[in-house]
Amino acid sequence: MSTKIITWQVIQGSDLLxxxxxxxxxxxxxxxxxxxxxxxxxxxxxxxxxSNNYIEEALLRDICRLYSxxxxxENQQLIALIINNFDQLGLIEPCY
Amino acid sequence: MKLRQxxxxxxxxxxxSKEGVCLDIxxxxxxxxxxxxxxxETLAFLYQDFPILPSDTFADFHIVIxxxxxxxxxxxxxxxxxxxxxxPFEPFPLSHAFPLFEWGLNWCIARRSHQYLMLxxxxxxxxGKALILPALPGSGxxxxxxALAMNGWRFLSDEFTMIRPQDGKILPIPRPTPLKxxxxxVIKDTFLNAEMGPLFPKTRxxxxxxxxxPKQSVEQLKEAVLxxxxxxxxxxxxxxxxxxxxxxxxxxxxxxSNAFNYELMGRTGFELVKNMTSSCRCYNLTYxxxxxxxxxxxxxxxxxx
Amino acid sequence: MTIPADHVKKIxxxxxxxxxxxxxxxxxxxxxxxxxxxxxxxxxYLRWKLDSCGLIASVPAQVLTHFxxxxxxxxxxxxxxxxELNRIRRAxxxxxxxxxxxxxxxxxxxxxxxxxxxxxxxxxxxxxxxxIHTVETYLQQQGWQTAKLDEYDQQYYxxxxxxxxxxxxxxxxxxxxxxxxxxxxxxxxQPSPELLIEDSIAVENTAYKVFSPVDMxxxxxxxxxxxxxxxxxxxxxxxxxxxxxxxxxxxxxxxxEILLDRAKxxxxxxxxxxxxxxxHNLLDTPxxxxxxxKNIGKPSWLxxxxxxxxxxxxxxxxxxxxxxxxxxxxxxxxxxxxxFLRMPFYLLIPHLLRKSRMRMAGKEMH
Numbered sequence: 001m002s003t004k005i006i007t008w009q010v011i012q013g014s015d016l017l018x019x020x021x022x023x024x025x026x027x028x029x030x031x032x033x034x035x036x037x038x039x040x041x042x043x044x045x046x047x048x049x050x051s052n053n054y055i056e057e058a059l060l061r062d063i064c065r066l067y068s069x070x071x072x073x074e075n076q077q078l079i080a081l082i083i084n085n086f087d088q089l090g091l092i093e094p095c096y
Numbered sequence: 097m098k099l100r101q102x103x104x105x106x107x108x109x110x111x112x113s114k115e116g117v118c119l120d121i122x123x124x125x126x127x128x129x130x131x132x133x134x135x136x137e138t139l140a141f142l143y144q145d146f147p148i149l150p151s152d153t154f155a156d157f158h159i160v161i162x163x164x165x166x167x168x169x170x171x172x173x174x175x176x177x178x179x180x181x182x183x184p185f186e187p188f189p190l191s192h193a194f195p196l197f198e199w200g201l202n203w204c205i206a207r208r209s210h211q212y213l214m215l216x217x218x219x220x221x222x223x224g225k226a227l228i229l230p231a232l233p234g235s236g237x238x239x240x241x242x243a244l245a246m247n248g249w250r251f252l253s254d255e256f257t258m259i260r261p262q263d264g265k266i267l268p269i270p271r272p273t274p275l276k277x278x279x280x281x282v283i284k285d286t287f288l289n290a291e292m293g294p295l296f297p298k299t300r301x302x303x304x305x306x307x308x309x310p311k312q313s314v315e316q317l318k319e320a321v322l323x324x325x326x327x328x329x330x331x332x333x334x335x336x337x338x339x340x341x342x343x344x345x346x347x348x349x350x351x352x353s354n355a356f357n358y359e360l361m362g363r364t365g366f367e368l369v370k371n372m373t374s375s376c377r378c379y380n381l382t383y384x385x386x387x388x389x390x391x392x393x394x395x396x397x398x399x400x401x
Numbered sequence: 402m403t404i405p406a407d408h409v410k411k412i413x414x415x416x417x418x419x420x421x422x423x424x425x426x427x428x429x430x431x432x433x434x435x436x437x438x439x440x441x442x443x444x445x446y447l448r449w450k451l452d453s454c455g456l457i458a459s460v461p462a463q464v465l466t467h468f469x470x471x472x473x474x475x476x477x478x479x480x481x482x483x484x485e486l487n488r489i490r491r492a493x494x495x496x497x498x499x500x501x502x503x504x505x506x507x508x509x510x511x512x513x514x515x516x517x518x519x520x521x522x523x524x525x526x527x528x529x530x531x532x533i534h535t536v537e538t539y540l541q542q543q544g545w546q547t548a549k550l551d552e553y554d555q556q557y558y559x560x561x562x563x564x565x566x567x568x569x570x571x572x573x574x575x576x577x578x579x580x581x582x583x584x585x586x587x588x589x590x591q592p593s594p595e596l597l598i599e600d601s602i603a604v605e606n607t608a609y610k611v612f613s614p615v616d617m618x619x620x621x622x623x624x625x626x627x628x629x630x631x632x633x634x635x636x637x638x639x640x641x642x643x644x645x646x647x648x649x650x651x652x653x654x655x656x657x658e659i660l661l662d663r664a665k666x667x668x669x670x671x672x673x674x675x676x677x678x679x680x681h682n683l684l685d686t687p688x689x690x691x692x693x694x695k696n697i698g699k700p701s702w703l704x705x706x707x708x709x710x711x712x713x714x715x716x717x718x719x720x721x722x723x724x725x726x727x728x729x730x731x732x733x734x735x736x737x738x739x740x741f742l743r744m745p746f747y748l749l750i751p752h753l754l755r756k757s758r759m760r761m762a763g764k765e766m767h
Binding site: 125160208209359361364 | 429431464473477719
Binding site: 017024026 | 343344345348349352359362363366370
């Protein structure tokens, strides 16, 4: 049985407010009322999702291009982990 | 008119009337009703410099301090705290009516005053700049803010830093400071002009006594001020004084968890915390001696780093 | 000298029904109005009403701070509720279940104007009876937990009530009440959940459905007059009903005829009678007499007299400083009535005894 591939979008109906402080970024989600802290790399992934909806594979490709990274299994796992975290935290959701 | 000008006879009469006594405590007006003389005497002493407002002023809180029905009305008498028909706490012994009033008023403020962002923090001011001391109970913030108030700083509050969203300014509520156990004697010994209310032994927090706020601080109870310094204090006996500059994202989370109503305030709360973190100098402070910490804080205020 | 209770009634009801009268309030009357409105959870609603009528300029500055604080509390609860619905939708992603949102959550989803000022407590959702355990399990697998209950309470919910025990996500505070019908199974009225689901409407851009407008009104009616205890805290439910009727009636021709027909279909004529009667008489809502008088749910003369005496006494908030014994008695009688309506005698007496023991021990669940 094949797992359905999810297209991800940033959480709909929210204002995400970003505050940059050097290597740390604070993000406030007005829909959940929660405040998050993340590194610049994760914040960039989130901003990418704000500009477009993505399946995991395409997001990995664009992020690797942006950061001049290899599209390898290590980075694939990293992106998968970030997507999973964002999903758990309610910063992104599947396109319904 | 100030409470002391009312005279004890009139105070008792007014407190027993339907309208009660309207006390201006700075950010709020409190309507107090009671027939209990011992309670009113302590109120009259500790709140003597506070303005009394006319009965037909709009009061933000209604508090009744009275005896419960039944046996405990006369036998080992107790008092209860009633606000808007609700009795949120268990009765206290009659002799502890004043601490009950103070803790009850704190409860009322924390539950309802969501027109402000409320930090669980002491706050004092000097030269037009506020120093906020957010801390967990037991960290010594009340004692430290009392010491600062006795040492030339204007006292705004030992418990609530009320931040007005429109301009980020802090509104005073310069009520009596409850000091606990050893702190009572420490303040008395260090500051000979400190005026204390009666001792209340065996409360939930040990022995408690209230420091009367400085008259000048009460005179300025309507003067709001912007924050400049944010210091997380910790009293630790027999240690050298330590001051550490804090990383800003860390401060955001510390303030968010410290505030009574950060989540409730939503986006407004976030913006206020973010702005305060950006504009203030933020530190952790560990100290053990007044003669070290007070000059340090004075110096820190003067610096414009 | 004005009797305190009458004074409250006059000020509160006047301001709710005729907002212009706030211009005549003294400062002391404002103070009383704010205290009472807060007690019956109508403070933010009052502000909304005054704002919609362009009367905010007539509100003293100090009073405005109370309105602001009340609105913040409402906004917070609404945010929690909408977020909970967002998380439930996420948890049920790609699961084939139909979920209806009830009461306040529904008013929010539909963006009915008064809903932005209405204080929400928890989320009520309804699914088909055949889906209830599946949905409960899906949610439990994703972090929702059932309140810890003893055997009696477990049996109470599962066997007799219209819901499973309340759920709460381990990271959040809001309670989710998962229903399969709108009244307890032991209740004297049994409106068909199938009929309710059949007429439900999908809400755009959400995964959810809500009751049709007339069903929403009937649900709120039966909740107030057959499920709730009818005390001062329920007064705002009557205000909700007025607002719902005012909102939906202009959108549908023959609205009252449809409402009465549907009430008959769902066997809810009696609660509808009380709704129309009391919003007409207590909240000055213009309801054509015929829809009240010709309602076949109109009770007997004796029942009508009793309810017309007890309900206003119990429902309208008291002066906070002068509570009356007769109001306490009226509320107690209606409290027993609400339980009598929910369960047969052989369950009622033991249940009431147990509730009163639990209440004294501070452990009451329901």
